[in-house]
Amino acid sequence: MRVKSFLRFMKPGDWAVLLLLAAVTAALAPVAFTGGAAEKAVVRRDGVVVAELPLTQARRVEVQGALGTSVIEVQPGRARVAADPGPRQYCVRQGWLTQPNAIAICAPSHLSLSIVGRSAGHDSLAY
């Protein structure tokens, strides 16, 4: 590899453009890990959004349902209904939701917990 022989093609302005665009790329790097559209858990009561929880940090949220208080637990990348006063506990037993568009419905409480993902509409796309 004659790396040095390629250096002679680099004019001063080329270095400037390269460094500028490298800085732009470096500035964009955090987007890959934090920014953009965060995946989130959406809690609805009677179809009305009562809480939107980003799936980036662990937390527990209490939500008032028709029967009483339900507990939504969020961990990085997943969410679940941790507790619900409903009689059959279907939404609690559904466990952790990880996939976009997954949903746990606590019908007696009139609550639903759904995951909103970054991939909407298309399953895949060939370039």
Next chain:
Amino acid sequence: MTLSPIELAPSADDHRIARYAAAAIALSVVEAAIPMPLPGVKPGLANIITLVVLARYGWRDAVWVSLLRVVAGSLLVGQFLAPGFFLSLAGALASLVALGCAMHLPGRWFGPVSQSLIAAFAHIAGQLAVARLWLVPHDGLLYLVPFFALAALLFGLANGLAAAQLLEPAPQPKENLGHP
């Protein structure tokens, strides 16, 4: 052999553009076979040809070669009028506009590497704009921006150096031979 009743007389310009477009098409077909870690990330080797044509024959020829490459290349890969075709077309148009501006940078300080880098970033910008507005109307696409930018940086640099290498032994006009 039957002669076609319609005969077009191709000019020398047409022959030259066709030759360069053929080289660009060959490169884009070759790179379609190179596996890439992320869909949509490509080396864009055909842009080397665009840069060479831009430097030697100007912007008009570069537009011809680039757009012929997009259309014929997508036909060969089986992507004509598929989403990938429109992404390529958007990227090519954006980078041609950027090249039209970048070619006026003073040649003393800015070489093919600058043009290549600027074109590469314009390419991903055009592609992402079309993808975001039309194909994947969701902000999740923005997650990919840093990776596209990194690819544009590396491949833009590499393609620019390759174009500079190709342009170097170009025969110089006679009146310049005396200069060192």
